[in-house]
Amino acid sequence: MLMQLGLTRGLIYQAAGTVLGMVVTMVWRLLAGMDLWDQEVVFVVGGLVGGFAFMWGVGAIDDWLEWCRGKATPLVHGPPRDKPAWTRYFSTDYNHKVIGIQYSVTSLLMLMIGGSFALIFRAELAQADLQFLGMGMYNKLIGLHGWAVIAAILLGVGGMANYLVPLMIGAEDMAFPRLNAFAFWINIPGGLLLLASAFLGGFDAGWTAYPPLSTQGAVGYQFLFLAIYFVGLSSILGSLNLLVTILTMRPKGMDLFRIPIFCWAVLATSLIQLTATQAIGTAFLMGLSERALGMGFFDPEGGGNPILFQHIFWFYSHPAVYVFVLPGLGIISELLPVFSRKPLFGYRWIALSSLAIALVGFLVWGHHMFTSGYSPYLRVPFMVATLLVAVPTGVKFFSWVATMWGGRLRFPTPMLFTLGAISVFLLGGLTGPILATVASDLYLHDTYFVVGHFHATLFGGFVFPFCAAIYFWFPKITGRMYNEALGKLHFYIMTPAFWLMSIGQMTVGTMGMRRRIVDYDPTLGGGLVEARHLETTIAAFLIGLSILIMIYNLVTSAEIGVRAPANPWRSRSPEWQIPSPVPEHSYAAPLQVVGEPYDYGLEEEYVVMDESQAGHAQAH
Amino acid sequence: MRSNYRRHFLYAGILVVVFTLVIQWILDLSLPLPDIQGSAQSAAIDNLIGQHVWLIAGAGALVLVIMGYSIVAFRARPGEEDEEGDYFHGHSGLEIAWTVIPLIVVTIYGVIGVQVLAQVTAPQDNEMTVEVEGLQWSWRFAYPEHGEFQTVEMVVPVNQPLLLSMSAVDVLHSFWVVEWRVKQDLVPGITTELRVTPTEEGEFQLRCAELCGLRHAYMLADVRVVSEDEFDAWIEEQLE
Numbered sequence: 001m002l003m004q005l006g007l008t009r010g011l012i013y014q015a016a017g018t019v020l021g022m023v024v025t026m027v028w029r030l031l032a033g034m035d036l037w038d039q040e041v042v043f044v045v046g047g048l049v050g051g052f053a054f055m056w057g058v059g060a061i062d063d064w065l066e067w068c069r070g071k072a073t074p075l076v077h078g079p080p081r082d083k084p085a086w087t088r089y090f091s092t093d094y095n096h097k098v099i100g101i102q103y104s105v106t107s108l109l110m111l112m113i114g115g116s117f118a119l120i121f122r123a124e125l126a127q128a129d130l131q132f133l134g135m136g137m138y139n140k141l142i143g144l145h146g147w148a149v150i151a152a153i154l155l156g157v158g159g160m161a162n163y164l165v166p167l168m169i170g171a172e173d174m175a176f177p178r179l180n181a182f183a184f185w186i187n188i189p190g191g192l193l194l195l196a197s198a199f200l201g202g203f204d205a206g207w208t209a210y211p212p213l214s215t216q217g218a219v220g221y222q223f224l225f226l227a228i229y230f231v232g233l234s235s236i237l238g239s240l241n242l243l244v245t246i247l248t249m250r251p252k253g254m255d256l257f258r259i260p261i262f263c264w265a266v267l268a269t270s271l272i273q274l275t276a277t278q279a280i281g282t283a284f285l286m287g288l289s290e291r292a293l294g295m296g297f298f299d300p301e302g303g304g305n306p307i308l309f310q311h312i313f314w315f316y317s318h319p320a321v322y323v324f325v326l327p328g329l330g331i332i333s334e335l336l337p338v339f340s341r342k343p344l345f346g347y348r349w350i351a352l353s354s355l356a357i358a359l360v361g362f363l364v365w366g367h368h369m370f371t372s373g374y375s376p377y378l379r380v381p382f383m384v385a386t387l388l389v390a391v392p393t394g395v396k397f398f399s400w401v402a403t404m405w406g407g408r409l410r411f412p413t414p415m416l417f418t419l420g421a422i423s424v425f426l427l428g429g430l431t432g433p434i435l436a437t438v439a440s441d442l443y444l445h446d447t448y449f450v451v452g453h454f455h456a457t458l459f460g461g462f463v464f465p466f467c468a469a470i471y472f473w474f475p476k477i478t479g480r481m482y483n484e485a486l487g488k489l490h491f492y493i494m495t496p497a498f499w500l501m502s503i504g505q506m507t508v509g510t511m512g513m514r515r516r517i518v519d520y521d522p523t524l525g526g527g528l529v530e531a532r533h534l535e536t537t538i539a540a541f542l543i544g545l546s547i548l549i550m551i552y553n554l555v556t557s558a559e560i561g562v563r564a565p566a567n568p569w570r571s572r573s574p575e576w577q578i579p580s581p582v583p584e585h586s587y588a589a590p591l592q593v594v595g596e597p598y599d600y601g602l603e604e605e606y607v608v609m610d611e612s613q614a615g616h617a618q619a620h
Numbered sequence: 621m622r623s624n625y626r627r628h629f630l631y632a633g634i635l636v637v638v639f640t641l642v643i644q645w646i647l648d649l650s651l652p653l654p655d656i657q658g659s660a661q662s663a664a665i666d667n668l669i670g671q672h673v674w675l676i677a678g679a680g681a682l683v684l685v686i687m688g689y690s691i692v693a694f695r696a697r698p699g700e701e702d703e704e705g706d707y708f709h710g711h712s713g714l715e716i717a718w719t720v721i722p723l724i725v726v727t728i729y730g731v732i733g734v735q736v737l738a739q740v741t742a743p744q745d746n747e748m749t750v751e752v753e754g755l756q757w758s759w760r761f762a763y764p765e766h767g768e769f770q771t772v773e774m775v776v777p778v779n780q781p782l783l784l785s786m787s788a789v790d791v792l793h794s795f796w797v798v799e800w801r802v803k804q805d806l807v808p809g810i811t812t813e814l815r816v817t818p819t820e821e822g823e824f825q826l827r828c829a830e831l832c833g834l835r836h837a838y839m840l841a842d843v844r845v846v847s848e849d850e851f852d853a854w855i856e857e858q859l860e
Contacts, residue, residue, distance in 0.1 A: 205831055213791040343709035344709065383730065383737075423684065430679055431676065434672040442665065526655070
């Protein structure tokens with residue numbers, strides 16, 4: 001049974017491919033008269049070959065290989081015939097709904113792994129002095145936490161976009177289903193390499209991996225670089241697919257200003273992913289080849305410049321923040337009208353503000369580098385550009401509260417998480433200008449204040465909306481309702497705990513505590529710094545507990561939850577007009593747009609199915 | 621419902637003002653800056669942070685109050701479960717207002733930010749150069765204008781504008797004395813500069829603020845700010 005799963009085959013192939021790559025490299029080195037063992041080169045080739053061997057083993061490139069041999073392959077849709085239906089979730093499957101769930105479940109798993117790393121060093125930080133964690137281990141865990149969670153966020157974004165976009169625009173699937181499956185599965189060898197790096201000495205320069213520290217550290221860095229290369233490839237291919245899907249596969253009458261607003265967020269996100277991800281690929285490829293081949297890009301000893309890395313790195317990594325949060329903000333815009341029973345206020349402004357954030361986001365990377373030692377005259381333009389981000393972000397906030405104003409609000413779990421998301425993202429957003437302003441950043445840069453700021457941004461922009469989305473679409477995905485009481489319990493634990501944690505981080509930051517230190521001076525803040533840390537640690541564990549409650553809720557409700565009606569939220573969005581769970585081919589007939597997406601309070605529908613062409617989808 | 625909006629706006633407006641003050645007060649407690657303003661740069665930066673706290677409080681109150689007010693005033697009451705909200709889907713005037721007003725606000729904050737930046741980085745007439753060298757995981761200091769010697773503690777005269785000329789031996793480090801507020805990275809292969817004028821005598825700690833490997837948390841050095849006479853005596857001592 002296990003061997004029938006693509007995942008199992010992929011893992012075996014990856015292990016074999018890694019060993020094969022390493023052996024071939026060593027033999028080649030031997031024949032070329034070099035030392036047999038050079039861990040940098042041997043592990044890089046092994047990791048690379050192993051990654052692609054996984055893709056072969058899992059079956060994600062089967063059809064393409066057939067095409068290379070001149071054979072056409074039909075696009076098979078539906079559960080496997082000779083195996084149990086659940087096996088499709090562990091094998092290559094081309095249905096976007098399956099892929100969306102694969103992304104989302106992997107995301108939750110990775111989020112819990114990354115969160116657990118944080119809990120380990122959070123426990124260490126509960127008191128000053130060294131408790132149980134060594135200095136070296138601490139430095140490795142912070143980087144691992146960072147990248148594991150970033151990978152989880154990218155997976156979550158992919159999950160929401162893949163599941164929802166084709167449903168929302170009434171497309172049968174994504175534009176390129178095979179590419180879609182490939183873009184998901186490439187994350188698995190990527191994620192494994194990332195976690196495996198811990199066994200090769202890890203990477204001890206934090207998630208930013210600044211050289212020269214990163215060019216001198218253990219060989220674990222090479223697995224990090226490769227891992228991000230794979231995950232980045234997923235971002236690029238996935239975003240390409242989403243762009244083409246949104247731009248070309250909309251039904252009749254659905255012009256761009258009539259698509260569900262989440263699709264606008266995905267559109268803006270995909271533009272960033274398609275064009276910026278290459279930069280981090282470049283930065284890490286340069287780091288990889290500096291280490292493996294001795295190319296002097298960053299280390300001044302080889303004629304390089306460490307600041308160059310920071311420019312290339314942040315050219316992706318700042319826009320990446322908008323990749324993390326824009327889809328979540330789209331979820332907020334999507335859910336508020338449903339539970340306020342009122343049209344989305346200023347649809348066009350919200351849609352265009354996503355694009356504005358995406359575009360301005362390309363011009364602000366230097367605000368991470370105010371103290372880096374780059375030319376001082378660069379500071380002011382980057383400060384001004386960064387402050388400008390507040391304007392389109394403000395448009396979103398004001399439009400959201402205007403959407404609620406005058407509504408008939410109701411508060412099931414998804415709405416609670418939406419409101420939590422707004423409040424937490426507000427905290428993250430408003431603590432931005434103080435960091436964007438150079439003079440105040442000279443004090444706050446590299447302190448815990450920054451840690452508090454970006455955790456609020458990412459929880460408000462991703463974690464809370466992701467939870468809202470999971471609860472909201474859970475009935476559509478599984479055909480069963482989640483447990484409302486447990487959902488609310490999750491919310492009422494996580495939200496206050498998060499506020500306590502984030503404010504606590506900011507507090508110790510203004511007291512003068514640096515980031516990324518295993519031990520701190522207990523006299524900071526008049527001796528109050530330890531108490532704040534203890535609170536922050538307790539809060540972090542409460543967040544972990546609340547996530548476990550959610551997982552329990554989802555797993556049990558999928559089994560024994562009350563049967564969900566087709567449209568429990570009385571939403572106007574197309575996916576709620578078809579049965580729960582969504583049938584294999586989603587829509588029995590092509591959609592026709594006859595109204596506006598968020599006209600709650602009006603009788604007219606948003607979409608109707610063109611019954612005259614029923615059966616079109618199956619015939620395809 | 622629609623006819624009552626004027627009353628709702630009035631109540632919400634009053635609450636926004638009240639909550640601006642409340643949030644500002646909470647933030648003042650939650651974001652404590654170090655008591656000692658140890659440099660000529662400290663006060664300017666602290667003031668700037670204080671001004672930003674007002675921005676956070678005001679904008680935060682605006683959004684949170686309208687959100688909270690809606691949650692209370694516009695919730696579906698028992699018996700309204702099937703009711704829809706009031707139908708309106710936008711207002712160009714409002715949208716333009718909340719685009720233009722934030723634009724003006726961030727422009728003002730940008731101008732203030734540029735002024736403070738110019739103030740805290742301005743070169744002074746009688747600067748004294750101190751050469752700072754960072755290496756895993758310690759600091760070295762040299763005083764090229766006072767002779768050829770290196771120390772592991774930093775001793776500087778009070779009210780003397782300093783030009784720190786900094787370099788790193790191995791990896792990135794960052795120079796940060798909390799009481800002086802400003803910080804600057806040290807980069808291998810490049811000389812970076814930081815201007816600071818200590819204004820408080822006392823013993824402080826220099827801490828590395830850029831992750832630099834195993835003992836980064838403990839990359840510290842003592843910093844003593846002393847009177848001019850004490851400094852001269854210390855220099856004599858070093859030269860012996």
